[in-house]
Amino acid sequence: MKCRVCRGPAVIDIRRHNANFCREHFLRLCRDQVEKAIGRFGMLQPGERVLVAVSGGKDSLALWDILVDLGYAADGFYLGLGIGDYSDESAGYARRYAQSRNLTLHTVDLPATHGFDIPGGARAAKRAPCSACGLSKRHLFDDAARRGGYDALATGHNLDDEAAVLMGNTLRWQTEYLGRQLPVLEARDGFPRKVKPLVRLSERETAAYCILRGIDYVVEECPMAVGNKHLAYKAALNDIEVQSPGAKHDFYFGFLERASERFRAQVERDRGDLAPCERCGSPTDAGVCAFCRLTARATAPKAERKGAAHLEAREKPSEAVARAALRPQRTRAGMTPVRISDRRLR
Ligand code: FES
Ligand code: ZN
């Protein structure tokens, strides 16, 4: 197998590009794909300050590495979710990466700062763990970007993530979600701009990028994600991709180019007026924001939870949509590399 660019020995095949690449040209391809996504969707301007939501996994660490390489002033933000050993381990990877590159990593520990962890919060609020997790991440990432005066918040959602979310939204024709499924959400009413610069890279590619750059990342899946439908959608899409290389890319980018706009009007129409949350000051259309309601339920003595459940029922649909945008969507990649073993490409 030869590199498409230099004809030297290839280390990876990318079937949707119908090509093989050596280390140097694969790393360049990854950077080029990120640069292309940033330019095509107007995600970032040169020199902007970016806060990268870092989980310790391959996607967010690859994203951080590439953004710094492209010259952005990118700091990291790690949120400790209190998911046992998994959180401790993930934090270690994020810290070690930041130290090794002399980069700034901000950290917030949910149990220490808000008095609850994700398993406990999910139980108290009778939510799925990923739902409580997504809500907490969205709120605390936004908050960190706002307080730090960053121009944008970048997340490591890759092509597999976006295609799987699109598949889930399409299977149920969740038109409001479809209207918000964009690689960029512009800043508005106190929310920072949110960008997904990895949308042109698959998770197999971000894993290979990390391996080839010597970036150590947490390989284990979040234990709370077991049974998550998105893992099933990813597996189904991987099967389709094997038969039809490029299908994921065409599905997602075809949606953005040809269909996304049709769902935008509903999002604009349903957009409520935002005002500062009565408790934390974050923008919300519900008086008390969803995160403060979750915190109230998760930290209330058992007998009081019933009352807090009443508050929870007031959550607006727009908040549910925003919550869905940060679901954890990591899974194993399912395609055949040339020299990097599949076992490492998780
Ligand atoms: Fe959020 Fe697993 S539930 S990372
Ligand atoms: Zn080459």
Ligand code: ZN
């Ligand atoms: Zn609040």
